Amino acid sequence: MPYEQERASRIGHVQTALSPAISEAMERWQTPALEVGDPAHITERLTSLDSLNRDDRPDPTFAIAFDGSNQEVEARPGYxxxxxxxxxxxxxxxxxxxxxxANSSGLVNARQLERAQITQTVNSVLPGSNVFLKGVTGRDSWRAEFDRSFTESEITDFGNSFSLTDALMTIHGKPGAPASSLTLSKCPACGASAQRVTASGGVCATPDCMEKLYPTDVLRGYEEFTEDGENALTLTRAMNMAERLLLISYIDGFYRVEPRMLSQGIFITDGPLAVYGPAAPMKSKFLEYWTQLCVAMDRRDIAPPLLVGIEKSGRFADHARVIERHIPNGHVMMLDTPYINRYVTNQKPDHYYGKDEFYGRRFIYKTSTGESLVVTVPRVPGGHPYEKPRRDSAGDFIEVPSEKYESYPTLRVTLEALDLMQTQLYPNAVIPVALAHSASSLPLGTGRSVLTLLAQRSLRMPQDSVGLSRFKPPKYR
Structure with missing residues (x-):
């Protein structure tokens, strides 16, 4: 690393660029193909949407889409x-x-479109490096404020207030009945296992520890927190969990108040139905909640809601763009595990993909207008969407239950609904997700400067000259 204000020589790169060892190393490497030769491995996995069974349900009358945005700003640069x-x-x-x-006349009626939507926004702030509560370490300050943000982030659409903490307790309980307590895999301080906490928290049962515990500790976000550096990844993990739990807040709200409305809705998340990082074990809780919901609604003779995740970017969205010309409009592609391992993730054929993170399975769908959607849909009435690859006595892969279309009876009506709500504003986009992104996004440029100034003023720090001298931060009760 250079000294402060030390500059590299203008020709310092020449030795690296001319090194034969570097050239030889890169010549050994391979990258994903940008063209498909024989498309047989694609076409044999395609199915026309019309050929899929359509479960018995009313056409969806509403959609609720969820998206999030986050930014980490430097209130004080340097060290x-x-x-x-x-x-x-x-x-x-x-x-x-x-x-x-809104499109009945051939032109979109902006006022009609505005009347067709209702937006609910939840926002919070979390401490980063060198920010802490009085007498508390940076990591434990993050834990405390993360818990506070979940407790104070709530909706009131179904009468009584329902917070993200309530949603977290609900996936540890059952539909309509949040758990009274949950079990942490370990104490964040001493590592002791099987710690019980309620929605209001608890204390480590180890006599020599007695650390204050929070229900949000079950998400283990503190494990990636850095006390002296960037925490963009930790912030993204927190945002993703907040998105998923806001979704649960609405699904469970409908279930408690008017369960039949659930069968008329499609719930859309930005990104796959999956949980990554230290919080990945929560995948099983989302899966258990979904299974219990489907069973409970089936007992009432009500179809389950439509649930789908849509990916706008990433490895699978890139792969869909590479192969899309081999997929006819109105066709869906089952991404079985051997295909994923060979053509997408570059893993060994028998690698057990998706076992730790997913509560839905990915598909690629070519819409009626030729757009490509990478969607994740859960099994109904439940079950793991990915299973370990199996082979027969001849060594050929056997189709497992999670790779049969019959395990996804909501797939056809879900894709038909998404087809109706496409937009040409952005490539491969649907209107509800575009609206959710617009409502949640934190802009760069001036928007980032405003957030930086808010942090500087709230923390009583020297303020940058950002041309926002008249900005006054809001007052919170």
């Missing part, structure tokens, strides 16, 4: 740098009938 993280998530309700009616 020791002071950072603050902002999170904003949104749920957008779209009345599908009003939405479709």
């Amino acid at each position: 020791p740098s002071v950072r603050v993280g902002y999170i904003q998530i949104a749920g957008v309700y779209v009345d599908i009938l009003k939405f479709l009616g």
Whole structure:
């Protein structure tokens, strides 16, 4: 690393560029193919949407899409740098009938489209490096404020307030009945296992520890927190969990108040139905909640809601763009595990893909207008969407239950609904997700400067000259 203000020589790169060892190393490497030769491995996995069974349910009348945004800003650059993280998530309700009616004349009626949507936004702030509560370490300050943000982030759409903490307790309980307590895999301080906490928290049972515990410790975000550096990844993990739990807040709200409405809705998340990082064990809790919900609704003779995750970017979205010309419009592609291992993730054929993170299975769908959607859909009435690859006595792969279309009876009507709500504003986009992203996004440029100034003023730090001298931060009760 250079000294402060030390500059590299203008020709310092020449030795690296001319090194034969570097050239030889890169010649050994391979990258994903940008062209497909024989498309047989694609076409044999395609199915026309019309050939899929359609489960018995009313056509969806509303969609609720969820998206989030986050930014970490430097309130004080240099050393020791002071950072603050902002999170904003949104749920957008779209009345599908009003939405479709907004285009009745050939031109979109902006007022009609506006009346077709309702937006709910939840935002919070989390401490970053060198920010802490009085007498508390940086990591434990993050734990405390993360728990506070979940407790204070709530919706009131179904009468009584329902927080993200309530949603967290709900996936540890059952639909309509949050758990009274949950078990932490370990104490964040001493590592002791099987610690019980309620929604209001608890204390480590180890006499020599007695650490204050929070229900959000079950998400283990503190494990990636850095006390003296960037925490963008930790912030993204927190945002993703907030998105997923806001989704649970609405699904469970409908279940408690009017369960039959669930069968008329499609719930859309930005990104796959999966949980990554230290919080990945929560995948099983989302899966258990979904299974219990499907069973409970089936007992009432009600179809389960439509649930789908849509990926706008990433490895699978890139792969879909490479192969899309080999997929006819109106066709869906089952991404079985051997295919994923060979053509997408470059793993060994028998690698057990998706076992730790996913509660839905990925598909690629070519819409009626030729757009490509990478979607994740859960099994109904439940079950793990990915299973370990199996081979027969001849060594050939056997189709497992999770790779049969019959395990996804909501797939056809889900894709038909998404087909109706496409938009040409962005490539491969659907309106509800675009609206949710618009409502949740924290802009760069001036928006980032405002958030930086807010952090500087709130922390009583020297303020940058950002041309926002008249900005006054809001007052919170």
